[in-house]
Amino acid sequence: MENRALLIHGGRVVDPARGFDGPADVLIEGGRIARVGPHLTASGADRFDASGMIVAPGFIDLHCHLREPGNEPAETVESGTRAAAAGGFTAVCCMPNTQPVNDNASVTRFILDRAANAAVRVWPIGAASKGSAGEGLSEIAAMKDAGIVAVTDDGKPIASAKLLRHVMEYARSLDLLVIEHSEDASLFAGGVMREGPTSVRLGLRGVPAEAESICVARDVQIVALTGARLHVAHMSAKGSLEEVRRAKERGLPVTCEVTPHHFTLIDEDVTYDTRFKMNPPLASRADREALLEGLVDGSVDAIATDHAPHTQASKEVEFDRAPFGVTGFETALGLALEALLHSGRAKLSRVVELFTSGPARVLGKKRTLAEGEPSDVTIFSTELPWTFLAAASLSKSRNTPFDGRKFRGGPMATIVAGKIAWQRSA
Numbered sequence: 193m194e195n196r197a198l199l200i201h202g203g204r205v206v207d208p209a210r211g212f213d214g215p216a217d218v219l220i221e222g223g224r225i226a227r228v229g230p231h232l233t234a235s236g237a238d239r240f241d242a243s244g245m246i247v248a249p250g251f252i253d254l255h256c257h258l259r260e261p262g263n264e265p266a267e268t269v270e271s272g273t274r275a276a277a278a279g280g281f282t283a284v285c286c287m288p289n290t291q292p293v294n295d296n297a298s299v300t301r302f303i304l305d306r307a308a309n310a311a312v313r314v315w316p317i318g319a320a321s322k323g324s325a326g327e328g329l330s331e332i333a334a335m336k337d338a339g340i341v342a343v344t345d346d347g348k349p350i351a352s353a354k355l356l357r358h359v360m361e362y363a364r365s366l367d368l369l370v371i372e373h374s375e376d377a378s379l380f381a382g383g384v385m386r387e388g389p390t391s392v393r394l395g396l397r398g399v400p401a402e403a404e405s406i407c408v409a410r411d412v413q414i415v416a417l418t419g420a421r422l423h424v425a426h427m428s429a430k431g432s433l434e435e436v437r438r439a440k441e442r443g444l445p446v447t448c449e450v451t452p453h454h455f456t457l458i459d460e461d462v463t464y465d466t467r468f469k470m471n472p473p474l475a476s477r478a479d480r481e482a483l484l485e486g487l488v489d490g491s492v493d494a495i496a497t498d499h500a501p502h503t504q505a506s507k508e509v510e511f512d513r514a515p516f517g518v519t520g521f522e523t524a525l526g527l528a529l530e531a532l533l534h535s536g537r538a539k540l541s542r543v544v545e546l547f548t549s550g551p552a553r554v555l556g557k558k559r560t561l562a563e564g565e566p567s568d569v570t571i572f573s574t575e576l577p578w579t580f581l582a583a584a585s586l587s588k589s590r591n592t593p594f595d596g597r598k599f600r601g602g603p604m605a606t607i608v609a610g611k612i613a614w615q616r617s618a
């Protein structure tokens with residue numbers, strides 16, 4: 193069924209890819225952006241009053257876990273994408289560590305089939321190795337044909353430099369992105385939080401920042417060897433950012449993302465509450481400062497949520513035994529506005545870039561509100577006061593450290609392929 197035309201009027205359009213920031217209306221017709229300009233009219237079109245709101249290209253999340261197939265009590269493609277829409281995201285990339293692992297085209301097709309009627313677009317990421325077990329290669333070419341946008345063994349790093357070389361040579365020949373969960377297994381060694389005074393005080397086993405940065409250094413060298421495109425997931429350490437900066441200066445195809453929890457919380461916030469247990473663990477204050485600088489100066493390419501839902505039962509255990517991960521779709525924009533815009537660190541266009549053209553570039557895609565482009569639009573407020581309540585989340589899971597957090601600004605409406613996928617209730 194053809195959607196009716198939609199006229200988004202009265203808003204401030206912020207489109208970093210075109211360097212545009214100003215008042216404009218956006219007309220959507222037939223699933224495409226038909227026109228962007230002042231005072232548009234369209235007879236018979238539905239209208240969305242965006243007065244006082246920001247109208248941006250549709251947000252992309254490069255990193256989430258939708259848990260289907262295999263852990264449907266924690267999340268499904270349907271519930272996860274509804275939560276994503278409520279976070280302003282119009283497309284999400286889902287990690288392959290499902291059960292079974294997305295390491296072959298039939299699992300990829302299953303996920304895409306589940307996504308056909310989902311609230312937002314789902315771009316699956318395939319496993320780099322079979323079962324993400326770090327031995328043989330997965331069916332990378334067949335998964336690419338089925339629709340994956342990258343490969344990774346997320347949840348853990350690609351096990352050895354030799355395997356990474358093999359994956360990267362293959363990915364390079366297919367022009368496919370390799371996403372790395374950078375972690376040196378020998379340094380990580382059963383850690384549950386960042387090593388430092390807080391881990392000592394709590395008596396929890398710590399992980400040094402170098403567990404991440406050593407792996408990033410390894411990976412960058414294999415990029416130089418193979419020419420493959422590398423994206424560093426959920427970066428949490430200053431040393432890793434320095435590796436990425438140096439790689440970029442050398443002209444290597446290396447990009448990185450930072451999660452909202454890593455640029456807002458630090459290891460000192462950790463208690464025995466398992467909602468503060470994630471991997472990589474919350475970093476030191478100095479690391480967080482470096483990540484914020486990277487987000488502002490352009491060395492960080494994207495904000496990604498690493499939305500990692502877990503059932504209450506699985507998280508309600510001792511800190512040591514709880515699984516890693518926090519939910520993140522619905523709080524991402526509010527946290528970014530707080531840490532970057534309202535703090536005075538960054539301009540609004542930079543914040544929007546980190547959710548739109550930034551992640552799109554990582555994937556080799558475009559994301560802009562130009563005529564003829566797909567009509568994915570995120571409408572948000574920078575001012576609306578609201579409170580995030582985990583109990584009201586559209587995710588099936590509640591494992592968030594931000595329950596009860598008050599925000600200034602957040603998503604107002606999410607438009608996917610010209611259709612309103614989510615809208616804030618008045």
Ligand SMILES: [Zn+2]
Binds near residue numbers: 346347373425471472
């Ligand atoms: Zn990871």
Ligand SMILES: [Zn+2]
Binds near residue numbers: 256346500
């Ligand atoms: Zn992840």
